[in-house]
Amino acid sequence: MTSGPPSGADSDTDLFRALAAVGDDEERRERVYAILVERYDWLVRWAVNRYTGRGEQAEELAQVGYLGLVEAIQRFDVDRGVDFVTFARPTVLGEIRRHFRDGRRWVRLPRRLQELKMRIRDATEELTQTTGHLPTAAELATYLETSEEAVTEALAADDTFSPLSLDAPVGDDDEVATHLDAMGEDDTDLEDVVDSESLWPLLEKLPQREQEMVLLRYYGNMTQSDIADRLGISQMHVSRLLSQTLAALRRDLVTDDDLQKDGV
Numbered sequence: 001m002t003s004g005p006p007s008g009a010d011s012d013t014d015l016f017r018a019l020a021a022v023g024d025d026e027e028r029r030e031r032v033y034a035i036l037v038e039r040y041d042w043l044v045r046w047a048v049n050r051y052t053g054r055g056e057q058a059e060e061l062a063q064v065g066y067l068g069l070v071e072a073i074q075r076f077d078v079d080r081g082v083d084f085v086t087f088a089r090p091t092v093l094g095e096i097r098r099h100f101r102d103g104r105r106w107v108r109l110p111r112r113l114q115e116l117k118m119r120i121r122d123a124t125e126e127l128t129q130t131t132g133h134l135p136t137a138a139e140l141a142t143y144l145e146t147s148e149e150a151v152t153e154a155l156a157a158d159d160t161f162s163p164l165s166l167d168a169p170v171g172d173d174d175e176v177a178t179h180l181d182a183m184g185e186d187d188t189d190l191e192d193v194v195d196s197e198s199l200w201p202l203l204e205k206l207p208q209r210e211q212e213m214v215l216l217r218y219y220g221n222m223t224q225s226d227i228a229d230r231l232g233i234s235q236m237h238v239s240r241l242l243s244q245t246l247a248a249l250r251r252d253l254v255t256d257d258d259l260q261k262d263g264v
Helices: 012-020 026-039 041-051 058-075 084-101 111-131 137-144 148-156 179-183 197-203 208-218 224-231 235-261
Strands: none
Touching: 012 026, 026 041, 026 058, 041 058, 041 084, 041 208, 058 084, 084 208, 111 137, 111 148, 137 148, 197 208, 197 235, 208 224, 208 235, 224 235
């Protein structure tokens, strides 16, 4: 799946209007579809992260998720004033849920991955105790004398590591061991809810750009530099907006939690 910026700088509104007006020009239709699918592939990755570890391979679920994304693109009406992410999210998730509910082909985890998963669990406990931090995929690979790709594949198939957690190990840099470390700030108030539905009402109140930044950072696993390139702004601007947005989300989460405790 592609994580780089899509071709061209057209806004979503421009693209959807172009799609509606394309007529019989199939070549142009395919180009617009390709740009929109590339622009929102992070939404499919987010949905896949929620459902990996249920016996399905991530790539197979991604193909199902892309069907939902294409369906959402086909049905979206830009003139209704609804944000595309808000419109597409339930369609993508619904397609994946239907995939499980309909009993389509299940992929049995190969024995080698089952065995490697058990070794990874033991190694994770050992390395965490000896190093004081969650091991990265590279550290696990070195410890287990296997490839980093094999470790990553096994982790992706393990429901104890999915959906994407802010504490999940990323990269092979000793100084950046987890998604939370990579954020550069303490986001413990978001940690327990970032993978749940409870965060979505707050996210959907955000301006589209800020909403997309949070989703790309947490669910798309993109760096601030990647996000800056994608949105056409500076990394410093991304950092500042993310900090402000996450602070606002934390305040709203605390407020909502207090209201629930008071029975409001």
